[in-house]
Amino acid sequence: MLSTYLTRDWGLKVPIIGAPMTPMSGGSLAAALSNCGALGMLGVSSTQPVEQLERDVDDYRRLAGAHPFGIGLMVWALDARPELLDAAIRAKPFVIAMSFGDPAKYMPRMRDAGIRVASQVQDRQSARAAEAAGVDLIVAQGTEAGGHTGGVGTLPLLQIVLETVRLPVVAAGGIASGRGLAAVLAAGAAGAWIGTPLLVAEEARNSPVARRKVIEALETDTVHTRVFDVVQRIPWSPRFPGRALVNAFTQRWAGHEDELARDDEARRVFQHAKQAEDYSNALIYAGQSVGLIHRIEPAASIVDRIAADAESALRAATAVVPLAPSGPLS
Numbered sequence: 001m002l003s004t005y006l007t008r009d010w011g012l013k014v015p016i017i018g019a020p021m022t023p024m025s026g027g028s029l030a031a032a033l034s035n036c037g038a039l040g041m042l043g044v045s046s047t048q049p050v051e052q053l054e055r056d057v058d059d060y061r062r063l064a065g066a067h068p069f070g071i072g073l074m075v076w077a078l079d080a081r082p083e084l085l086d087a088a089i090r091a092k093p094f095v096i097a098m099s100f101g102d103p104a105k106y107m108p109r110m111r112d113a114g115i116r117v118a119s120q121v122q123d124r125q126s127a128r129a130a131e132a133a134g135v136d137l138i139v140a141q142g143t144e145a146g147g148h149t150g151g152v153g154t155l156p157l158l159q160i161v162l163e164t165v166r167l168p169v170v171a172a173g174g175i176a177s178g179r180g181l182a183a184v185l186a187a188g189a190a191g192a193w194i195g196t197p198l199l200v201a202e203e204a205r206n207s208p209v210a211r212r213k214v215i216e217a218l219e220t221d222t223v224h225t226r227v228f229d230v231v232q233r234i235p236w237s238p239r240f241p242g243r244a245l246v247n248a249f250t251q252r253w254a255g256h257e258d259e260l261a262r263d264d265e266a267r268r269v270f271q272h273a274k275q276a277e278d279y280s281n282a283l284i285y286a287g288q289s290v291g292l293i294h295r296i297e298p299a300a301s302i303v304d305r306i307a308a309d310a311e312s313a314l315r316a317a318t319a320v321v322p323l324a325p326s327g328p329l330s
Contacts, residue, residue, distance in 0.1 A: 002311055005168040005190040006039075010094075010116075011068070013037025014307040015191030016181070017118075017139075017170060018198055018299075020044065020072025020097060021147060021285070027059025028203040029299060034060075034067040036300035041070040041097065046077035046234060050087045057091045068094030070118070075101025076237065089113050097139070100148065100240055102126075104133035120172065120193075122150025122240070124160050131165045138165055139193050142173030143224060146196045146287035148240040149173065151224070154184075162188045176289035178309020185310065186317065196287040197306070201299035209277050210284055211296050213245060219291030221246050227253040228283040230260050231270045242285055249273070249281040 006015040018025060018033040022043035030040030042056045053071070060069055071088045075098055078085050088096055089109060098106060099120035110117045111134075118137040119130035130138055140161040142154025152160075154173035161169050171184035172193035181192045198204055199214045223246045229236045231253070236242075244250065249270060253260045260266055273281035 002185070002307060002314075004185065006170070009168075010039070012039055012191075014303060015170075015185070016303055016306065017041060017070070017191060017193045019145075019147075019172065019193055019195030020070065021195050021198070022048070024199060024204045024206050025072075026205040027056040027061075028063060029198060029201055029205065030056075030069050031060050031063035031067075032201065032203040032299035033198075033303065034064045034069055036303050038303045039068065039070055039094070040064070041072050042093075043072050044074075044084055044088070046074060046081065050083050053084070053087050053091070070095040070097060072097040072099065074099060075103055075106070076235075078106065085109070089115065095137070098135070099139070099141075100237070102129050102133060103135060104129070107134050121161065122157070123152055124164050127161045127164050131167055135167065137190075138167050138169045139172050140169055140189070141193070142171070143243070144174030144288040145172050146199075146222075146243050147285040148236060148242045149224075150240060155187075158184060158187055158189060174287060174289050176292040176306075178306050178311070178313050180289070181306050181310035182313035182317065185314065192306075194306075196289045197293060197302050198299060199284075199286060200293055200296045201302060202296060203299050207277060208296075210279070213279050213284055214286055214290055215293055215295065217245050217286065217290040217293075219288050221290065222286060222288055223250050223254060225250050225254050226257050227260060228270075228285075230257045231267055233261075242283075243287055245279070245284045245286050245290070247280050247282075249283075 004015040006012045014037045016038040020041035020043035022045040025043035033040035071093045095116040097118045117135040119135045120139040120141045121127040140158045158171045168190040170191045171189040175192040176197040200211045224241045226241045
């Protein structure tokens with residue numbers, strides 16, 4: 001049995017938190033994760049209506065009852081849409097993830113509501129800012145992660161963050177197996193924040209076509225790009241491109257974002273592809289761990305396998321540091 005801050009203090013059975021992916025992480029996926037002992041998170045996009053979050057919370061509670069859950073918010077989006085934070089607080093989650101910006105000004109409301117706060121960070125500076133803001137948990141998110149992320153790899157970033165802050169830290173980016181979870185636990189992380197492996201969970205809010213694309217992809221089939229933000233006119237900071245599966249659209253427009261921003265025909269092509277699930281032009285955000293994903297299965301099976309394999313890997317790793325011999329030395 002794995003024992004970390006997440007199992008001892010947060011009451012999880014396994015030290016795994018589901019990434020709040022949008023739109024995939026709805027009530028069904030979050031409930032499946034919390035029901036099997038991980039922590040399910042609801043994803044919230046910058047453009048979705050408040051009512052969508054309320055429906056997701058209702059779905060979660062219908063399926064998972066009183067099990068704790070979390071909600072993921074983007075700090076940069078809250079200035080324009082404070083109603084998203086209002087709705088998240090009304091939902092009374094166990095934790096709210098405040099990421100992609102300094103959470104400091106929102107912390108008093110979280111504390112008043114008795115909600116714990118996590119924050120994804122992508123470099124030393126953002127880790128220090130999150131700790132100074134008073135968050136409870138830091139998520140060291142490496143560039144291997146799917147979706148929006150920074151440019152530092154998970155392993156160097158985890159080491160840097162662990163040396164920089166005194167808070168519990170979980171690792172994100174590229175973790176899709178027991179070996180990956182064992183590696184970050186051995187390094188000192190309190191657990192793993194996983195997203196890409198859950199794109200093929202039966203409960204994910206995506207289509208069979210999208211899941212099949214993820215299964216077919218290799219670890220070399222992703223790109224860190226701003227093109228999908230530019231074509232959709234979503235004001236993400238250039239600091240955080242999105243890691244997605246390579247396709248014809250990324251190959252045409254990567255490096256030509258200024259031209260893309262002015263091209264109405266490219267926008268029409270993208271919107272049509274999105275509606276038609278034509279993934280030669282539509283987007284699928286996914287991390288480099290796609291190379292480890294081979295089948296569609298329930299979220300609980302994914303979590304159980306990762307946790308069990310991590311425990312086995314950590315037990316086997318004890319051979320690297322043999323116990324000191326007992327008794328008198330000869």
